[in-house]
Amino acid sequence: MEFTKKASFTKQIALYLKNGNYDAALPLAKQFLEKFPEEMVAHFLLAKAAFWKKEYELSLKESLQALRMCGVEDSSPAAVLAASSHYMLGRYAEGHKFLSQMTEPKTEELERMKIIFAAVVGDEAGAERHAEELFKINKKAAEELLIKLLST
Secondary structure, eight states: OOOOSHHHHHHHHHHHHHTTOHHHHHHHHHHHHHHOTTOHHHHHHHHHHHHHTTOHHHHHHHHHHHHHHSOGGGOHHHHHHHHHHHHHTTOHHHHHHHHHTOOSSOOHHHHHHHHHHHHHHTOHHHHHHHHHHHHHHOHHHHHHHHHHHHHO
């Protein structure tokens, strides 16, 4: 089947990802990007498909490109994906530095990632600062994450 519309690509890739069919999602996401390289969502979906196929270098590259193309208010998913790729690549210091540059938006997902990276690189003050931010956003999520981190 040949897709020609952005919406068709987006829906099918999202369906593949939802159903865990990463073998189908990745090549279709690559086709989407080939046809629509100016679309942020094409870069983001390729990054997401690559992440689930454990192609973390590609995921990092495309999530950073998606991040450059989106507005601040929409940046959290791409930033979390980029940080997750850094983490899976074992690039903790780079991921910590990357996240420290993300001052907006303040989302639960980003603050959780910031706590994790700060803890991994030994930045106790940073972990504490981000925990305080997470408590402001979602107290229950902050408590659960801190309990998990303290028990490991």
